[in-house]
Amino acid sequence: MTNKTIVLERQVQIFAEAEVLVVGGGPAGTAAAISAARCGRKTILLERSGQLGGMGTLGNVSIYMPIGNVTGIYREIVADTAPDSLPETHGVSIAPQYSPFELRHYLNSRLEREGVEVFYHTSFVAAMKEEDRVTGVIAHTREGLRAFAAQVVIDCTGDAAVAMEAGVPIKSGRDEDGMTQPMTLMFMMQNTGKPVTQYLPEDCYYYETVTDLPQGRRLFWERFRDSGTLLVNMTRVKGNGGLVEDTNYAEKEALKQVFSVANYLQRNGFENYILSHVAGQTGVRESNQIQGLYTLTEEDLLNGRRFGDVVAQTNYEIDIHSPDGKKGTDERHIDGYDIPYRCMVPVNVKGLLVAGRSISATHVAMSSMRVQPTCYALGQAAGVAASLAVEEKQPIADISMNALHERLAVQGVVFLKETGSRV
Numbered sequence: 001m002t003n004k005t006i007v008l009e010r011q012v013q014i015f016a017e018a019e020v021l022v023v024g025g026g027p028a029g030t031a032a033a034i035s036a037a038r039c040g041r042k043t044i045l046l047e048r049s050g051q052l053g054g055m056g057t058l059g060n061v062s063i064y065m066p067i068g069n070v071t072g073i074y075r076e077i078v079a080d081t082a083p084d085s086l087p088e089t090h091g092v093s094i095a096p097q098y099s100p101f102e103l104r105h106y107l108n109s110r111l112e113r114e115g116v117e118v119f120y121h122t123s124f125v126a127a128m129k130e131e132d133r134v135t136g137v138i139a140h141t142r143e144g145l146r147a148f149a150a151q152v153v154i155d156c157t158g159d160a161a162v163a164m165e166a167g168v169p170i171k172s173g174r175d176e177d178g179m180t181q182p183m184t185l186m187f188m189m190q191n192t193g194k195p196v197t198q199y200l201p202e203d204c205y206y207y208e209t210v211t212d213l214p215q216g217r218r219l220f221w222e223r224f225r226d227s228g229t230l231l232v233n234m235t236r237v238k239g240n241g242g243l244v245e246d247t248n249y250a251e252k253e254a255l256k257q258v259f260s261v262a263n264y265l266q267r268n269g270f271e272n273y274i275l276s277h278v279a280g281q282t283g284v285r286e287s288n289q290i291q292g293l294y295t296l297t298e299e300d301l302l303n304g305r306r307f308g309d310v311v312a313q314t315n316y317e318i319d320i321h322s323p324d325g326k327k328g329t330d331e332r333h334i335d336g337y338d339i340p341y342r343c344m345v346p347v348n349v350k351g352l353l354v355a356g357r358s359i360s361a362t363h364v365a366m367s368s369m370r371v372q373p374t375c376y377a378l379g380q381a382a383g384v385a386a387s388l389a390v391e392e393k394q395p396i397a398d399i400s401m402n403a404l405h406e407r408l409a410v411q412g413v414v415f416l417k418e419t420g421s422r423v
Contacts, residue, residue: 012138014147016117018044020386021150023124023137026054027372028356028379029156030107031073033116035383035411036154041390043116043383044148046139048123052107053100054158056372060186060279062100062231063221065371066093068315068336072413074376081106090414093315097221097231119148124157127166134166134351152386152396153352156379159242160288160358168346168354169291172240174363179323180240181285181367184233185254189262190276191228198266199275205260213264214257216327220265230273234261238325241284254282285321285357285370292360293397294342301368307340309401310415311381311408314339314374320367330367336416339369341404344382345397353396355382377413384408 020036022029025047033045045052055061070078071090078096079086081103085096111118121142128136128147136149155162164170173180200206207213214236221231235257239246255278262275299305301318315336321329343359346352354360355378357370369378384407388399405415 012145012147017149018042019390022154024156025052027375031376031379032154032383034114035380037114039387041387045118046122051104055283057100057104059283063097066095067373069313073380155354170288181321183237183250183282185235185282186279188277189230189273200263204256207264242287250282290346293345296361296365298364307338309341310338311341312339312377353382355379
């Protein structure tokens with residue numbers, strides 16, 4: 001890699017202006033955009049691909065992990081797309097599968113109904129700043145570089161891309177060596193009702209036993225809507241999905257593993273199944289975490305800590321896929337905890353919130369809070385918080401928690417009344 005640099009100086013047209021600008025259309029981003037629009041704010045969402053839903057659609061991670069509180073916009077989405085799975089009360093854990101293709105269409109329609117202006121194929125390039133305040137972003141569109149101005153920007157990129165470029169301190173992975181959880185490429189297999197011709201490319205791997213498999217286990221979900229479909233999560237590639245070279249390697253290695261795992265399954269109980277769908281990109285569990293006003297820790301999870309500025313609740317387990325690429329997963333039960341608003345507020349800059357898996361959290365803590373339902377909750381809170389900052393003409397860090405909780409309640413968010421002191 002060369003150490004040479006260039007200076008790029010361009011005049012960029014302001015293509016659109018909004019009160020709230022959301023960068024990234026995954027679970028956090030879609031929820032942030034919906035909630036901000038519901039507050040009456042002019043809201044724009046920028047999505048680098050051609051579809052919303054993040055890893056739930058692009059990465060085919062088409063199953064919701066159980067978090068113990070099905071509430072807010074996430075509850076609405078389950079009610080609309082997987083109604084048979086909707087619990088009557090909030091304090092029930094569910095793990096419904098869904099069609100990533102149907103969710104993609106649903107989110108397109110949903111954001112249009114909510115009044116959100118979505119720009120597809122629009123990739124973040126740089127943050128616009130006035131002193132220490134973020135005032136918008138420059139993005140690459142099908143028409144070239146364009147600027148999008150806003151009063152508040154919400155970074156839902158999953159990699160803290162806006163925050164990092166704006167000067168927010170970033171950490172990656174575990175403290176001792178910076179290694180992150182490995183990446184996985186999800187795929188589907190379909191029951192044809194008769195034995196199929198097995199296929200294994202020459203440069204792939206012949207897995208003989210379970211211990212040979214990349215994760216050292218069989219992990220899949222059967223019979224999505226009785227369709228004879230397997231949703232398979234069995235590949236594993238060491239590396240940081242926020243780094244160029246690691247990502248390049250992962251996309252090639254993970255696809256080799258897909259063909260290899262599918263071949264293994266065809267020889268071990270799924271002789272009638274063909275490889276029917278491979279996600280368009282490898283899924284990233286962990287890349288960058290911002291430094292926020294508060295950092296969620298392993299101790300917070302294990303002690304079931306409660307916070308006065310709670311914005312999301314979960315009891316999803318500590319779930320650390322081995323960063324060194326070895327087989328096995330560190331899975332530890334927890335009873336439930338709060339995620340405070342301060343984890344979404346970055347240090348050093350104003351006018352910016354961060355929602356989704358790149359909030360301020362340690363390596364262990366983010367392994368629990370990273371799943372889609374929690375990201376929906378964080379995004380919804382960020383959208384409301386951004387709206388309040390616009391309405392009250394206050395800094396992001398100084399909005400009223402009472403007002404935030406009241407507005408979230410109006411939008412259907414229910415926080416479970418758990419025991420334990422709040423800090």
